[in-house]
Amino acid sequence: CGVLGILDKSMDIPRYVYWGLFALQHRGQESGGIAVSTDDGIKTFRGMGLVSNIFADGVPEVEGHIGIGHVRYSTTGSNNPANIQPLTVYTSKGQVALAHNGNLTNTRTLRTELDDGGATFQTTMDSEIIVNLISRSRKDTVEEQIMESMNRIQGAYALVIMTKDKLFGVRDPYGFRPLCIGRTTNGGWVLSSETCGLDAIGASFVRDVQPGEMVSITESGITSTFFAKADRKQICSFEYIYFARPDSVIDGQDVYQARLAMGREMAKETQYDADLVISVPDSGNTAAIGYAMESGIPFNHGLIKNRYMGRTFIKPNQKQRELAVRMKLNVVKSVVKGKRIVMVDDSIVRGTTSGIICKLLREAGAKEVNMCVSAPPIMYPCFYGIDTSVRKELIAATLSVEEIRKFIGVDQLHFISIDGLCRAIPNIPREDMCLACFNNDYPTDIPAANEKGEKY
Numbered sequence: 001c002g003v004l005g006i007l008d009k010s011m012d013i014p015r016y017v018y019w020g021l022f023a024l025q026h027r028g029q030e031s032g033g034i035a036v037s038t039d040d041g042i043k044t045f046r047g048m049g050l051v052s053n054i055f056a057d058g059v060p061e062v063e064g065h066i067g068i069g070h071v072r073y074s075t076t077g078s079n080n081p082a083n084i085q086p087l088t089v090y091t092s093k094g095q096v097a098l099a100h101n102g103n104l105t106n107t108r109t110l111r112t113e114l115d116d117g118g119a120t121f122q123t124t125m126d127s128e129i130i131v132n133l134i135s136r137s138r139k140d141t142v143e144e145q146i147m148e149s150m151n152r153i154q155g156a157y158a159l160v161i162m163t164k165d166k167l168f169g170v171r172d173p174y175g176f177r178p179l180c181i182g183r184t185t186n187g188g189w190v191l192s193s194e195t196c197g198l199d200a201i202g203a204s205f206v207r208d209v210q211p212g213e214m215v216s217i218t219e220s221g222i223t224s225t226f227f228a229k230a231d232r233k234q235i236c237s238f239e240y241i242y243f244a245r246p247d248s249v250i251d252g253q254d255v256y257q258a259r260l261a262m263g264r265e266m267a268k269e270t271q272y273d274a275d276l277v278i279s280v281p282d283s284g285n286t287a288a289i290g291y292a293m294e295s296g297i298p299f300n301h302g303l304i305k306n307r308y309m310g311r312t313f314i315k316p317n318q319k320q321r322e323l324a325v326r327m328k329l330n331v332v333k334s335v336v337k338g339k340r341i342v343m344v345d346d347s348i349v350r351g352t353t354s355g356i357i358c359k360l361l362r363e364a365g366a367k368e369v370n371m372c373v374s375a376p377p378i379m380y381p382c383f384y385g386i387d388t389s390v391r392k393e394l395i396a397a398t399l400s401v402e403e404i405r406k407f408i409g410v411d412q413l414h415f416i417s418i419d420g421l422c423r424a425i426p427n428i429p430r431e432d433m434c435l436a437c438f439n440n441d442y443p444t445d446i447p448a449a450n451e452k453g454e455k456y
Ligand code: 5GP
Pocket: 242, 280, 283, 311, 312, 313, 314, 345, 346, 347, 348, 349, 350, 351, 352, 353, 354, 386, 387, 388
C-alpha cells in the first residue's frame, strides 16, 4: 500500500493529497481514499480502483489544513469495498483517521482479545485492529494512545494518522515499510511512503521516519518520540527489487542505483555469451540496463508494454493470467529475430509471466533465451505486506532452479545471489535488511496458519 499525509495551512489539501497518491499508485491499485480534517470534523472520500477513477468527477471540495490518503494493495483482507482506507473512528479524544501500509503478524491474538472485550469489526483488515486499539486506550493523550497501541501490535506498519489538529507518522521498530518526511514550499509538512510522493507535490525531502519512531506534527512544528527499539532494522529488500518506484530514495538508498547495480551483479555472476539484453518492462528495465552496462552487450527494447493495461499479477486463474500477459506484453520481432537474448526481470513468483514471454520470444525467432532475475528465488511467504503470502503458489518453494528453468522453457536461468543483492544495496547494512522470503530468516514470530502456506 501507499500512504501520504499533509499538514499545510495554505494548500488545497484534498488536491495535494490526490497528487501525492497519484505518485504512489504503483503501491496499490485496488482501492484508495482521502480523509480531510475540516471545521466540521473529519470527512472521508473513498472508492474502488485507481485514484483517477475514484475521483473522476473531481477532487473533494472541502477545506481543511490536514489530510491523509491511502492506496490499497490487497494482502490480508479480500478485495472488498468495506476494506478501503483511510479508516476513521471516534475516540474519547475525538475523531482519528488512519492509513496503514504493512501487515501485522499478531492479528489472531489481538482480534480474539478485542472480540472477547466486545469489539465488533466491520472489515477483515488488520488495520482496523489498530484503530480499535487506539480508540479503546484509556491514556490521556492521543500520542499516548497511539504509543500504547504500537506496543501491542507486531509486524509491519508504516502509518499516517490524523486527528482534528495533528498529523502523526509511525514506523514499526523493524522499519519494514518505508515512510519519509518532507516540507512544502509554504513551510507545511508531508509524510509519504516514498520520496516520489514528495516530488510530485513539490515538497523537499527532510528525512526518513526512523524504525520505532513516532513523529507528531502540528502547525508549530514536529516532535519525535521513540516508542520501541528492535535489536536490528529489517528494511524490506523487495522494495528495492520491485515494489518501490525507481525514482525514490528509501532510507538513504537510491532505488534506481540499486536496480542498476543488481543488473551489474548479475552480469558478473553469469557472463552469458549473448547478442542482446532485453527487459521485461517496466519492472525489469533498470536491472537490464545495468546488465548491459556491465557486460557490454547492447540493450534494446525487445518487448513493448501496453500502457493501458493494469497489473497482471493478481488474476483469479491461470488461463486469465496468461491472456492478461499476452495483452500486456508484445514482442518486437525485428529486434529479437535470430538473436541470443538475455532477458532480465525483477522476480519470478508463480512463473507465469516468464513462461509465456519465453514462448513469445521463441515464436518471434529468438535463437536463445537466457533469463536473469534480480530477486533471489522467493521460497518463503511474506508476512509483512507483500502479496507472496501463499507458499504453495511460489514456484521456487517447490521447484529447484533447474526445474524452474525447464518449466518456463529458457535455455539458461540465473537468479541473483543474496550476496550480489546485498552488494547492490550498499547503503543498507545487510543485517538491517529483511531477506526472509529468500532465506527464511523471519525477524518476528510468524502467524501459525501461514506456516502451512495458507492465507489467514
Ligand atoms: P509471475 O508471473 O512469476 O507470477 O510474476 C512475476 C511478475 O510479477 C514479475 O514481472 C514481477 O514484476 C511481478 N511481481 C512480482 N511481485 C509482485 C507483486 O507483489 N505484485 C505485483 N502486482 N506484481 C508482482
